[in-house]
Amino acid sequence: MDSLRDKPTPELLVLHATIMEELRARNVLRTANNPTGDLAEYLFCAAFGWVQEANSAKAFDATGDDGTRYQIKARRIHHRNKSRQLSAIRSFDGFDVLAAVLFDEDYQVVRAALIPAEIVHGRSTYIERTNSHKFLLRDAIWNDPGVVDVTNRLRAAEKC
Structure with a gap:
């Protein structure tokens, strides 16, 4: 995996959003708030x-x-x-x-x-x-x- 330090800010935010959606799909999270x-x-x-x-x-x-x-x-x-x-x-x-x-x-x-x-x-x-x-x-x-x-x-x- 590439270092997160090398990724531009927009790419990090997309990664964060993708992870949050996956956690919602797994029913770990129920909202879009702080997890x-x-x-x-x-x-x-x-x-x-x-x-x-x-x-x-x-x-x-x-x-x-x-x-x-x-x-x-x-x-x-x-x-x-x-x-x-x-x-x-x-x-x-x-x-x-x-x-x-x-x-x-x-x-x-x-x-x-x-x-x-x-x-x-x-x-x-x-x-x-x-x-x-x-x-x-x-x-x-x-x-x-x-x-x-x-x-x-x-x-x-x-x-x-």
Whole structure:
């Protein structure tokens, strides 16, 4: 394979678009947005057999066999941005458990957890400007009672 450094910018953008379309064709991605959130939804549903909701479902992304509603959030940690802030949480009424994953720069699972909604609510900060809650996926969350570390389960799913 030729070095990417030798390719002109338009060719790199075409390659990126082609890869994104192939990932959509494989049902890994569902939107044309940044792939981080779609990848997280795909991996959690593959790992646990959850049913993915329609893109328009409010406040939850998937449902388990037992009726548990999961909000799925992810963050890709990059050497240029090490933030662990997940995307905005609009409502705590619609989900029972937050399924959260941290990816490295190469979209490999670093850590993943299932976090009860009440813990997420207690550790979130309300942001009036956006009418949403901010939640940081810090390492300490894995020590909270009720939080389940599912890192290995997601790593196994990403190999499929």
